[in-house]
Every structure is written in C-alpha cells, then in structure tokens.
Amino acid sequence: MDDKRSLMINKNIGDFESNVEEEMDLRRGPWTVEEDFKLINYISTHGEGRWNSLSSCAGLKRTGKSCRLRWLNYLRPDVRRGNITLEEQLLILELHSRWGNRWSKIAQYLPGRTDNEIKNYWRTRVQKHAKQLRCDVNSQQFKDTMRYLWMPRLVERIQAASASTSTGSATTSSCVTTPSDQFMMTSYDEGLNNNNSTNMDHLGFMSSPSGHVTPETSSVVVSPTSGLTEYHMGSEVGKVENSYYNQDESLVGPQIMLQPQNYLDDNGGLLNEDLTQSYHNWFENVNGVLPSYSDSFWNIGSDEDFWLLHQQQQQQLVNDGSF
DNA sequence: AAATGTCTCAACCGCAAATAG
C-alpha cells in the first residue's frame, strides 16, 4: 500500500513540475510531496483551521476542503495506519449496529482511525460478506449473521490472541506494519499539542528541531517505548500500548487495549462493563447451540461455502429456538 | 505473458449544519 502511495507521489512530482502553467488553477487529485510539506509546515507553525485562508497562506493551490481532508485523513500525527485489528473490527461492528453509517461518530471511539478508513473497511470487508450472503447489508438476516456468527468469532479470536500473548508469546493481533509502513507513533496528546511532532513516514522525513520539515533533516527514527499511553479524544476511548517492535524487529503499531471504561451505552455514554467480557459471557451462553466455528468461516473459499455454512448455523439456531 | 477481474483506499462531490459578518 505504501509502495502504491509512494509510486503515486513520485508520479505526481512529475505532474506537479510539468504543470507549472496550470499553477494559477486549483489543483486536484493526489497530493504531492511538496504540497504535503507546505501543509505540514504551515500547520506546525500556525495550527489548523480556517482552511480556505490556510490553503492560500500556505501557498497551496488547493481548496480548503482538500487541505482539511488531507490533514485529517493522512498527515496529522496521530493517524494510525495498518490493518484494522480484531478489537477494532469488533468495535466497528458493535458501534455500527448502534449508530449505522455514522462514520465520524464511530471513528471517535477508534483512536487514530479516520471516518474514511472505517467507511472503507465497512464497504470493502463487511459489505463484501453481505454480498456473499446475497443479502442486503441492512437486512435482519445479515445483522443476525454479524451478531451471532461474526462478533462471537471475533471475540473468540481476540481471546485466543490474548491467551497466546499472556503465555509469553510475543505475537499480537494488532496492526503489524512493515518497515516501509513504519511511522513515528506519538500519543494523541503529543500529536495534538505538540505540532513539532509530525507523522510523515511515507515521506521518509521527520521534523527538524524547529518543527519545520525539510528533506535535509529527514530520516526515520522510531524509538522503542514501553508502557501505556492514555489516549483522549473527546471522551476517553482507550489505551494504547506503544509496542513498536516484534521479536523479529519488525515494527508493530500501537495496540488498543479494550478497557472497561471504553464502552458505550445506547445513548453513546460509556459503559462500566468490559465489552469483551460481556461478549465473552454472551458467547459462552450461546455457544451451547453454536458449534465451534473453524477458520473456514473466516477463510471462505467460495460463495457456496459461505452460504452453506451460514444456512447450517441459521437452521441450528432456529431449531434450538435461539432466534 | 497478457488480459481481465477484483480489491483497496485516497480524494472528490453534494449537501447540511455551524459560524461569521
């Protein structure tokens, strides 16, 4: 992905240079490295907001909307990249079942994830399963499938992962990034309040002491840090463990640790119970009527496999009166 | 190896709400 991104950036360096005659017009399309620099440097000095004037003051030929989007979805320091973790998947499914396509609201409870990313996840992964089931993503059938099959299975996998980590294994289900995808992870507070710290992994640059970004000051340095870092985003939403390296020294992104205070009641307030535990308890209850799912559920070979499995589970649930 | 299909995700669009003047 980052290769694709860098290719796109490189391609656009050429576009940028060859389109000097168009500089008076507003630019559209993928952002160039130069544009990213301008935006990052300007925001590091002046802060964000007033996007239209920011765009012109920063010397960008972009709409304010485009600048805002680029910053929020890509350049700001606390943007978290990499695979959506199991915990995050569970949270997305849970929150979507409460709020529907309220992506920005859902994103508030996934530190570092953008509404765009969650929306993309939903469309590419979740809706794909609905398509495989040949049912509407909003249908009761699909909602039941999520609730009775998908989410319990996620809990099962989360527990399996945590069990393996608690027995001394260094494996983790959280976003494991490749060296090319590495980035400087700062806490949300640091990222928000200290504009000298910028995430520009994809550029291969980091901040100079002045907070300005220059190619000359660039190098990617990731300091291993231990301990938990509190994340605050409107309301307290989670703790992130800065686990930077696997045993094989590949870079590891932060782990969201589900905490009891992280969960929400139907009004969006925080619950005082551990969601993972409650799902676990609930799963234990229904597990009597649910056969233990093999990974075939998660690695469906064909539409027919998925449908057959699904039909079998549904029939068993109906027979047992669970619906 | 080439053609075709599928997936991913950054960026755009239109609209509505919020804010400024």
Place this chain on the structure above:
DNA sequence: CCTATTTGCGGTTGAGACATT
C-alpha cells in the same frame, strides 16, 4: 434576522495494486 462562508459528514469514484484466468 439574513446572507455568505466555512466546516463536517456520508456517499461515490477511479487509479493502481493484486489475483485469477
């Protein structure tokens, strides 16, 4: 209040990567 501008949101698109035939 009213109007203009800005901000934020959700839906959609399309380029490039990847997989399959």
